[in-house]
Amino acid sequence: MLQELGKQNPHLVRLIQEHQADFLRSINEPVEGGENVLGVLAAAMPQAVTVTPEEREAIERLKAMGFYRALVLEVFFACNKHEELATNYLLDHMHEFED
Structure with a gap:
C-alpha cells in the first residue's frame, strides 16, 4: 500500500517514514464510534466519481x-x-x- 502511495505522493510517504511511530499510533487510535482512523476514512471515501x-x-x-x-x-x-x-x-x- 505504501509503495503505491509513494508513486503518487512521495512527500507523504517520506513524512510517514520520518514519523512512523506517530503515524501508527494515529491510525490505530479509536475515534468516535469505536473505529480507527482507517475505518473512518474508508467509510468516507467515495466509491466512484462520474465526470462529463x-x-x-x-x-x-x-x-x-x-x-x-x-x-x-x-x-x-x-x-x-x-x-x-x-x-x-x-x-x-x-x-x-x-x-
Missing part, C-alpha cells in the same frame, strides 16, 4: 502537463472542477510536488 466528457478532457490536459493522475484529480475536484483554477494551483505549487 468535457471534465475528462480537462483532467487529461492537466495530466499532460506532467502531473500525477492522483494529484490532478485531487486538485481538479478541490477546485470544483474549474480547469483554470486547477491549472493555476498546480503551477503555483509545483515545487511542492517534485520528488
